[in-house]
Amino acid sequence: QSALTQPRSVSGSPGQSVTISCTGTSSDIGAYNYVSWYQQHPGKGPKIMIYDVSKRPSGVPDRFSGSKSGNTASLTISGLHTEDEADYYCCSYVGNYLLSFGGGTKLTVL
Amino acid sequence: EVQLVESGGGLVQPGGSLRLSCTASGFTFSSYWMHWVRQAPGKGLVWVSRITTDGKSTSHADSVKGRFIMSRDNSKNTLYLQMNSLRAEDTAVYYCAKGGSTMADFWGQGTLVIVSS
Numbered sequence: 001q002s003a004l005t006q007p008r009s010v011s012g013s014p015g016q017s018v019t020i021s022c023t024g025t026s027s028d029i030g031a032y033n034y035v036s037w038y039q040q041h042p043g044k045g046p047k048i049m050i051y052d053v054s055k056r057p058s059g060v061p062d063r064f065s066g067s068k069s070g071n072t073a074s075l076t077i078s079g080l081h082t083e084d085e086a087d088y089y090c091c092s093y094v095g096n097y098l099l100s101f102g103g104g105t106k107l108t109v110l
Numbered sequence: 111e112v113q114l115v116e117s118g119g120g121l122v123q124p125g126g127s128l129r130l131s132c133t134a135s136g137f138t139f140s141s142y143w144m145h146w147v148r149q150a151p152g153k154g155l156v157w158v159s160r161i162t163t164d165g166k167s168t169s170h171a172d173s174v175k176g177r178f179i180m181s182r183d184n185s186k187n188t189l190y191l192q193m194n195s196l197r198a199e200d201t202a203v204y205y206c207a208k209g210g211s212t213m214a215d216f217w218g219q220g221t222l223v224i225v226s227s
Contacts, residue, residue, distance in 0.1 A: 034212035045217035
């Protein structure tokens with residue numbers, strides 16, 4: 001169960017857009033449309049932002065969107081807010097009822 | 111309001127055992143798969159285990175297979191993680207989360223486990 005690959009950090013200014021990538025393989029991201037994204041502020045439990053590649057749970061702003069191409073999934077945050085500064089983790093179903101997370105990306109809002 | 115409250119963490123010696131609990135409220139506990147996910151200090155999230163709604167089927171990450179046992183008591187709205195043969199690398203905050211087979215849609219605040227002599 002190898003971890004998915006994310007950039008260690010990304011940054012953007014308020015109002016800008018940023019995209020966080022999550023690269024897997026043909027056995028995880030490429031095989032299933034079950035990618036989810038989680039936001040984690042320091043000292044807090046994670047919060048789901050996207051599931052099933054591009055679906056937003058109730059209450060998540062539509063500034064957050066997800067997509068997938070081949071073995072890579074992406075989370076895009078449009079119109080950055082200061083409160084978006086957090087760690088973001090991707091997660092993929094990998095078969096046999098197992099899940100795998102990415103290493104996490106620290107988003108800095110400058 | 112959905113709530114998940116983990117408990118049972120603490121300091122344990124290498125080779126020792128610990129049982130974590132997660133008490134659920136605000137939703138129909140018996141209708142959801144549940145997960146345990148851990149996070150070592152300063153590190154990322156790592157999926158540990160999951161259990162089906164009726165508790166009859168579990169899956170575990172290779173790193174804990176044969177050492178950790180996940181169970182649930184739907185009559186008490188409580189999830190458990192029995193951790194045996196603990197190692198230093200098991201040191202982490204352990205989160206319980208509700209969800210399905212492909213994602214976890216609500217998480218608790220976590221409980222810290224420290225394995226050290």
